[in-house]
Amino acid sequence: MSAPSTLRSFDAYAKPLDDFRIRTRTGGIVTLVSAIVILLLVASEWMDYMTPEHHTRLIVDPARKEKMDIYLNITFPRVPCMLISMDVMDVSGEHHNGLTYDVFKTRLDPAGNVVVDSPPEREQIGNTVKKTDVAKADDGKSDAPKKEAKCGSCYGAKPPESGCCNTCQDVEEAYGRQGWAFTKLDHMEQCVREGYAEKMKAREKEGCNIHGKLTVNKVAGNFHFAPGRSFDQAATHVHDISALLSRQFDFSHTIHHLSFGPMVKGIKNPLDWLEVQVPSDRSHLIQYFLKVVGTEYTYLNGTTVITNQFAVTEHHRDVSGPGGQGHAALPGVFFNFDMAAMRVIQSETQKPLIQLLTSLCAVVGGVATVAGLVDAGLYRAGRALERKAAVGKLA
Ligand SMILES: *[C@@H]1O[C@H](CO)[C@@H](O)[C@H](O)[C@H]1NC(C)=O
Numbered sequence: 457m458s459a460p461s462t463l464r465s466f467d468a469y470a471k472p473l474d475d476f477r478i479r480t481r482t483g484g485i486v487t488l489v490s491a492i493v494i495l496l497l498v499a500s501e502w503m504d505y506m507t508p509e510h511h512t513r514l515i516v517d518p519a520r521k522e523k524m525d526i527y528l529n530i531t532f533p534r535v536p537c538m539l540i541s542m543d544v545m546d547v548s549g550e551h552h553n554g555l556t557y558d559v560f561k562t563r564l565d566p567a568g569n570v571v572v573d574s575p576p577e578r579e580q581i582g583n584t585v586k587k588t589d590v591a592k593a594d595d596g597k598s599d600a601p602k603k604e605a606k607c608g609s610c611y612g613a614k615p616p617e618s619g620c621c622n623t624c625q626d627v628e629e630a631y632g633r634q635g636w637a638f639t640k641l642d643h644m645e646q647c648v649r650e651g652y653a654e655k656m657k658a659r660e661k662e663g664c665n666i667h668g669k670l671t672v673n674k675v676a677g678n679f680h681f682a683p684g685r686s687f688d689q690a691a692t693h694v695h696d697i698s699a700l701l702s703r704q705f706d707f708s709h710t711i712h713h714l715s716f717g718p719m720v721k722g723i724k725n726p727l728d729w730l731e732v733q734v735p736s737d738r739s740h741l742i743q744y745f746l747k748v749v750g751t752e753y754t755y756l757n758g759t760t761v762i763t764n765q766f767a768v769t770e771h772h773r774d775v776s777g778p779g780g781q782g783h784a785a786l787p788g789v790f791f792n793f794d795m796a797a798m799r800v801i802q803s804e805t806q807k808p809l810i811q812l813l814t815s816l817c818a819v820v821g822g823v824a825t826v827a828g829l830v831d832a833g834l835y836r837a838g839r840a841l842e843r844k845a846a847v848g849k850l851a
Pocket of ligand 1: 529530667668712
């Protein structure tokens with residue numbers, strides 16, 4: 457036997473002679489429809505192949521001494537910037553040291569627009585940066601150079617390292633160190649000169665936007681916004697609100713953005729665009745408890761982004777105190793965060809090409825077979841009808 461005829465004996469697709477084929481109109485329709493179906497299915501398979509697959513797994517977080525960036529943008533429409541201070545503390549209750557804070561406060565007028573003549577002010581977090589604050593305050597006083605040389609009195613309170621209280625803020629801090637209430641501003645030369653009390657009055661109706669970036673150690677901690685300057689006194693963190701006692705603080709706020717790292721696909725920050733309203737005549741303490749989960753995302757091209765996602769619960773408490781006088785607790789907005797022990801590892805992978813080929817074969821073969829069955833059925837039915845009609849005519 458010759459080679460071609462041996463091959464011929466393997467042919468599973470024995471062809472009928474062309475003379476025995478007939479083309480029908482229904483056959484044409486079935487072919488067209490099946491071609492369209494094949495096209496649609498192939499397109500969807502192709503799209504499925506082109507979207508990368510996501511793999512997610514959990515491991516116990518191996519990171520030690522990792523740092524974490526916190527990005528925030530929060531607006532307090534009814535607390536002026538000068539009355540809010542922001543603080544960051546870690547799990548031991550201490551201020552973070554040697555870490556960077558790039559947080560800015562922007563004054564907002566009562567309508568919520570940025571106060572144009574006042575550029576964003578860098579928030580001084582922690583006690584290590586107060587010196588520059590004093591220098592800045594002095595720089596602004598070019599009209600009173602003699603006063604700088606003079607050593608301002610601290611009115612019996614514990615003076616700073618320099619021994620002088622040259623600004624109203626120095627006095628306020630000295631009072632804080634001493635544990636005294638900072639009132640009677642009109643008896644203090646510095647405060648009268650700086651118009652501290654009037655300044656406060658004029659700005660009372662303003663709002664404040666706070667935005668920026670904090671870099672903190674990846675340990676449990678909190679950052680919070682509360683009225684008054686904060687001091688570390690006898691190893692505890694206190695806010696001096698004694699001068700502000702008669703007033704309620706409406707800590708309504710809008711969180712435009714809060715995230716614990718760069719954005720990646722598929723991560724939602726649950727607090728973004730959250731608007732919280734509290735009654736304007738009551739002081740509220742609003743606490744968020746965040747559980748931060750480390751996340752590693754590897755893109756198809758191999759770049760890996762390390763970030764964090766978080767879950768949040770929320771707690772509100774009215775701290776206005778009896779009769780709206782005094783504060784049973786410090787009002788403010790606290791973000792308490794804690795680290796989860798697990799890390800989520802997500803990666804994108806390309807689906808295997810062989811899977812696409814298999815699917816395509818299945819689509820083409822399957823549709824062709826089904827179309828063949830449909831066509832055969834239609835043809836037989838048509839023939840049967842024709843035959844019946846012929847019999848009817850004879851009868
Ligand atoms: C903070 O959010 C507000 C509202 O979306 C936006 O107008 C403002 O530009 C944001 N600030 C920064 C620094 O991104």
